[in-house]
Amino acid sequence: MVKLSVLDWITFGVLFGIFVWVILKMVGIINTPDWLLYLPLVGAIFAAGSFYYRVIDFGSKVVRLESNLGQFRNVTVEKIHGLELNCARNHGK
Numbered sequence: 001m002v003k004l005s006v007l008d009w010i011t012f013g014v015l016f017g018i019f020v021w022v023i024l025k026m027v028g029i030i031n032t033p034d035w036l037l038y039l040p041l042v043g044a045i046f047a048a049g050s051f052y053y054r055v056i057d058f059g060s061k062v063v064r065l066e067s068n069l070g071q072f073r074n075v076t077v078e079k080i081h082g083l084e085l086n087c088a089r090n091h092g093k
Contacts, residue, residue: 011050014043 018040024030 007050007053011047015047018043018047 021030021040025032
């Protein structure tokens with residue numbers, strides 16, 4: 001199960017609000033002035049910014065993971081090399 005952050009809940013709330021507003025506007029329940037028609041656009045821009053933040057955060061996690069895997073690989077190769085040397089020394093006697 002993925003743990004959602006506060007930013008995720010806010011984003012989902014904004015998207016849900018836009019969805020409800022569009023449905024009510026299409027049905028004709030909401031009659032708003034023209035300048036209020038741009039509020040859902042502002043919400044969509046907010047959601048896109050949140051999505052962008054999540055993508056950048058995911059990218060930084062991938063970079064850290066690659067770095068950690070590289071370090072793990074180097075340590076593992078050194079340990080294996082040490083075992084090979086010990087094995088050669090022990091069998092060479």
